[in-house]
Amino acid sequence: DSGVTQTPKHLITATGQRVTLRCSPRSGDLSVYWYQQSLDQGLQFLIQYYNGEERAKGNILERFSAQQFPDLHSELNLSSLELGDSALYFCASSAYSGRSDRGTDTQYFGPGTRLTVL
Amino acid sequence: AQRVTQPEKLLSVFKGAPVELKCNYSYSGSPELFWYVQYSRQRLQLLLRHISRESIKGFTADLNKGETSFHLKKPFAQEEDSAMYYCALHGSSNTGKLIFGQGTTLQVKP
Numbered sequence: 001d002s003g004v005t006q007t008p009k010h011l012i013t014a015t016g017q018r019v020t021l022r023c024s025p026r027s028g029d030l031s032v033y034w035y036q037q038s039l040d041q042g043l044q045f046l047i048q049y050y051n052g053e054e055r056a057k058g059n060i061l062e063r064f065s066a067q068q069f070p071d072l073h074s075e076l077n078l079s080s081l082e083l084g085d086s087a088l089y090f091c092a093s094s095a096y097s098g099r100s101d102r103g104t105d106t107q108y109f110g111p112g113t114r115l116t117v118l
Numbered sequence: 119a120q121r122v123t124q125p126e127k128l129l130s131v132f133k134g135a136p137v138e139l140k141c142n143y144s145y146s147g148s149p150e151l152f153w154y155v156q157y158s159r160q161r162l163q164l165l166l167r168h169i170s171r172e173s174i175k176g177f178t179a180d181l182n183k184g185e186t187s188f189h190l191k192k193p194f195a196q197e198e199d200s201a202m203y204y205c206a207l208h209g210s211s212n213t214g215k216l217i218f219g220q221g222t223t224l225q226v227k228p
Contacts, residue, residue, distance in 0.1 A: 104208045105214060109162040
């Protein structure tokens, strides 16, 4: 078990609604990453937070937002949901912000939250 | 642009046969390459990374900068190797952002 937890496991909601996905990183990890896995797009990087601050942004829609709290857990907020937002959302954590002399930190993934928009 | 290409969606082999999962990347700088594996109903986990040059579960991968490839190989496939394999690229020096390929499902038949 990598120690990264995500809640809820499954989420079923309707178009136009708003949901919040939660991620708790491994103990001691300062970075949290969000990825979206869908059948047509594969595994895509959404956003990274490091010690409470946004560090990198990927293909994240304006309807989506995230934050990392002082206790280092993170939430991904998805609003005005569309059918195409149905996907598996993964959270990952790592010790530091990215690459160092030791190479890039290993990212440890959570089990994911499966979002179904009807 | 940073891109990772895994040309095969599905690779099906018999137990004991050699396996090669292909991965090509596009990146102008000095990349770090990774292979992640996702077994059925389990989370994504790191299999190996090119800088460590380790062999994990019998798998190896060599970074070929000339061909911009990072193919994953195993000489004798086992049934327990059946899983989804993702090749990933880390390019940015200031973030941990990973660019993933589309993934290849490896099916090892008895």
